[in-house]
Amino acid sequence: MDIFGFKVLFDYKVAGLPAEIGWAELSLPFEDSKLGLNLLQEGKVQKGSGRLSFYVTDVNAVKRYVESKCIETKDVPDGYAAIDIARSKYGYDGFIMLDPFGNEIFFVGDDIKDSNRPSFKQSE
Secondary structure, rough: OOEOOEEEEEEHHOOOOOOHEEEEEEOOOOOOOOOEEEEOOOOOOOOEEEEEEEEEEHHHHHHHHHHHHOEEEEEOOOOOOHHEEEEEHHOEEEEEEEOOOOOOOEEEEEOOOOOOOOOOOOOO
């Protein structure tokens, strides 16, 4: 299914995630890149209630690049449900970058090689 020119790759139901995570993943027009969106709570959307996550093939290379541009990053602490699942189930890792308004933007991707997890490469 396409939405606003993005192809929906899967949502929380397909991924086997709990409904409260409200997860959806979309393809981006860049090789090996995805966009993840989730709503962290029901009801009125407030600062911190949604999350923007970019999925990249080499998260460590992206972090080095972002930091080389003097942009502050921080590690993702335990307790973020979607990231915790990505770490434990697939071996992904990530980092947080703050935008100029203080919003957290997550970058998640390959860190630990594991053949049992889905690849970020989109199928032909």
